[in-house]
Amino acid sequence: MLHIEDLWVEVHGKEVLKGINLHINQGETHCLFGKNGSGKTTLLMTIMGFSGYKVKQGRITFKGEDITYMPTNQRAKLGIGISFQRPPTLRGVKLIDLLTICAGSKEIGQGLAKLYGFDHFLERDVNLGFSGGEIKKSELLQLLAQNPDLVLLDEPESGVDIENLQIIAEMIRKLLQKDRRRNRTKSGLIITHTGFILNYVTADKGHVMLDGKIRCEGNPVEIFQGIQKFGYLECVQCNM
Amino acid sequence: MDDQELIKAFKPAPEKDFSSEELSEDELLRLRHAGIELNTDKKAGSFLQINQAVKHCQAVPEGVEILPIKEALKKYDGLKDYWWKAVEKDKDAFTKEADQDLDNGYFIRIKKGAVVNYPIQSCLYIRDEGISQKVxxxxxxxxxxxxxxITGCTTHPHLKSGLHIGVSxxxxxxxAYLIFTMIHNWAEDVYVRPRTGIILKERSVFVSNYISLKGVKSVQTFPTAYLNGEGAMASFNSVVVAPKGSSLxxxxxxxxxxxxxxxxxISRTISYGGSVYARGHLIGKxxxxxxxxxxxxLMLSKSGVIRAIPELEAHVPDVDMSHEAAVGRIAQEEIEYLMARGLSDEEAVxxxxxxxxxxxxxxxxxxxxDEIQEVVKECQKGM
Known part of the structure; x- marks a missing residue:
């Protein structure tokens, strides 16, 4: 579904991604581990096509289409969705307006918000005064309304308390069709720092990023255990 | 042009009686764009002044009294406790002019304990070219x-220039609790000089909403609220758009x-070519x-200017005062956030x-x- 080949990306004139190769098949969920500044968020932003992330070399294809230089909204229309770690505040734009944009229908937005106990936020300005957990819920609601085929999640569990973690996990499981045992069609790429999300959401593959390169691939739980035990460097070395 | 010259540049409104004249469809639409819907049952009263003359003045529920100010002055013995008590008579050339050569204005009294659900509409309307209106x-x-x-201030659809002086x-x-919404919908060569003072007693609330979406030559205003009673509260919200040629x-x-x-x-300002000062002054005593x-x-074009000038003034130690100001173009991050949800660049803006x-x-x-939609379209042209 998503194929990234030899991707080199510059941000503000600085080389951040240095030859990334990544392949995610339909129905697979991948996890991306790595220290702060290793390039994880840059990879997600580049897949989504944001300005400021300049592709110097390489190719991204999605559903067989070359999307390397495609505008962000066309990627969204093609079926890629992203949950931001720190989304901007949109003054005067109500959450229900945004959910309506995502779903193409007000009723779907309202129904989803109700389902996840977030309906009292519908008339609030998007992200204005939202807590960490509320931001994540709002982001995931937008994604559920959008219903993308490839879900990019940037640290979905950061800043979320235990109680809300359950709901967040439930939303992610819904996005990635985790209650199905077979014939999943949705794919996911999840950046996780703490790995907590792995307790709730199963992943098929893990990758460790270090200094703009993917240095290790394998079973996500095993990789995460390695990171917990030995830190990133050891984890990377043992698999080189 | 100094203040005196500005006043002299416009002739006083000629004596004219509008009581038997009907407003055209064009004019009624113009009024609706200034927030005034004359033909509705959902109002607690209304007041309409055309040029110098009160055309219409009516209160619906018992607890509301609406009069032309000249009548109220007679009825209430010169309104001694109120007349020039919240605004200084000698403040400037405009207050002096309003004092010496008053056209009219409204007197609205909400009686003790009355809770009025529907809005009271008042409209100050300049119908003839090149005149001044002093209320x-x-x-x-x-x-x-x-x-x-709700106060709508507007001009005849074909009028270009005029001067409005409004003491309130x-x-x-x-x-007590008052929400006061003022909508300015003037013409491109109209000068506007409101002079406003608000005095609040214990636990009272005054909420002001000011909306100006259309071009106007020049507006200069600085309403001042005096919170004189414990627990009183004043809130000013303004949404202002300055197209090319406007100076606000x-x-x-x-x-x-x-x-x-x-x-x-809280002020929100958009310039697409016009000049805006967004001032705010809080004095903690x-x-x-x-x-x-x-x-x-938001600066949406290469010409024009927005100057945000917030000022905080504390006179005693135990106060909590703050401000934030941000001026610039729409953040790219916000546009791309919406694009990631499927909107095009233009739709996001x-x-x-x-x-x-x-x-x-x-x-x-x-x-x-509709007016806001139009502004959104205009703003896009400048991007």
Whole structure:
């Protein structure tokens, strides 16, 4: 579904991604581990096509289409969705307006918000005064309304308390069709720092990023255990 | 042009009686764009002044009294406790002019304890080219009363130039509550000089909404609220658009004279070629007051200017005062956030601008939304 080949990306004139190769098949969920500044968020932003992330070399294809230089909204229309770690505040734009944009229908937005106990936020300005957990819920609601085929999640569990973690996990499981045992069609790429999300959401593959390169691939739980035990460097070395 | 020259540049409105004249469809639409819907049952009263003359003045519920100010002055013995008590008579050339050569204005009194649900509409309308209109308004909200006033200020659809001088004095008594929404919809060569003072007693609340979406030559205003009673609160919200050729010098000032009083000034400004001063001045003179000021400005074209000038002034130690101001173009991050949800670049910009101009105030006619849509379109041209 998503194929990234030899991707080199510059941000503000600085080389951040240095030859990334990544392949995610339909129905697979991948996890991306790595220290702060290793390039994880840059990879997600580049897949989504944001300005400021300049592709110097390489190719991204999605559903067989070359999307390397495609505008962000066309990627969204093609079926890629992203949950931001720190989304901007949109003054005067109500959450229900945004959910309506995502779903193409007000009723779907309202129904989803109700389902996840977030309906009292519908008339609030998007992200204005939202807590960490509320931001994540709002982001995931937008994604559920959008219903993308490839879900990019940037640290979905950061800043979320235990109680809300359950709901967040439930939303992610819904996005990635985790209650199905077979014939999943949705794919996911999840950046996780703490790995907590792995307790709730199963992943098929893990990758460790270090200094703009993917240095290790394998079973996500095993990789995460390695990171917990030995830190990133050891984890990377043992698999080189 | 100095103030005196400006006043002299416009002739006084000639004596004219509009009582038997009907407003055309064009004019009624123009009024709706200024927030005034004359043909509705959902109002608690209405007042319409054309040029110098009061055309229409009517109060519906018992607790509301609306009079032309000249009648009120006679009825209430010169309104001694109110007349020039919240605004200084000798403040400037415009207040002096309004004092010496008054056309008319409205007197609105909400009687003690009355809770008025529907809005009271007042409209100041300049119908003839090149004249000045000088009004003096008094609004009294008596103890425990609650009301909502919408004032639309506008000109004839084909008129280009004029001068409007408007003195407004508000008296919000103990525990009273007033929402005052003013919509300016002037013409491109109109000069506007409102002079406004608001005096608030204990636990009273004054909420001001100011909306100006259309071109106007020049507006200069700096309403001042005096929180004289403990726990009083004043809130000023403004949404202002300055197209090319408009010069707007707008501010709000709150003097927090009493303990535990609160003030908030929030201004949102868009320039696509025009010049705007967004001023705010909070003066803390009593303990345990809380005051916040916020100026947001969007520059949507290469010409024009927005100057945000927030000012905080504390006179005692135990105060909580803050401000934030941000001026610039629409953040790329916001546009791309919406693009990631499937909107095109243009759609994202208009969603953000529409949000910025979002004014959901009860009792405003839907035509005002059309007006906002039009502004959104205009703004896109400048991007």
């Amino acid at each position: 003096h308004n008094i609004v009294i909200v008596e103890e425990g009363a609650k009301a909502n006033i 004095e508000f008296f919000i008594e103990k525990g 010098d707008l501010g709000s000032r709150v003097v927090l004279n009493a303990p535990k009083s609160k003030a908030e000034i 009593a303990k345990e007051i809380k005051a916040h000021l916020e100026c947001q400005g 208009s969603t953000i601008v529409r949000g910025f101009l979002n004014v959901k105030i009860e009792g405003l006619p839907p035509e005002l939304d």
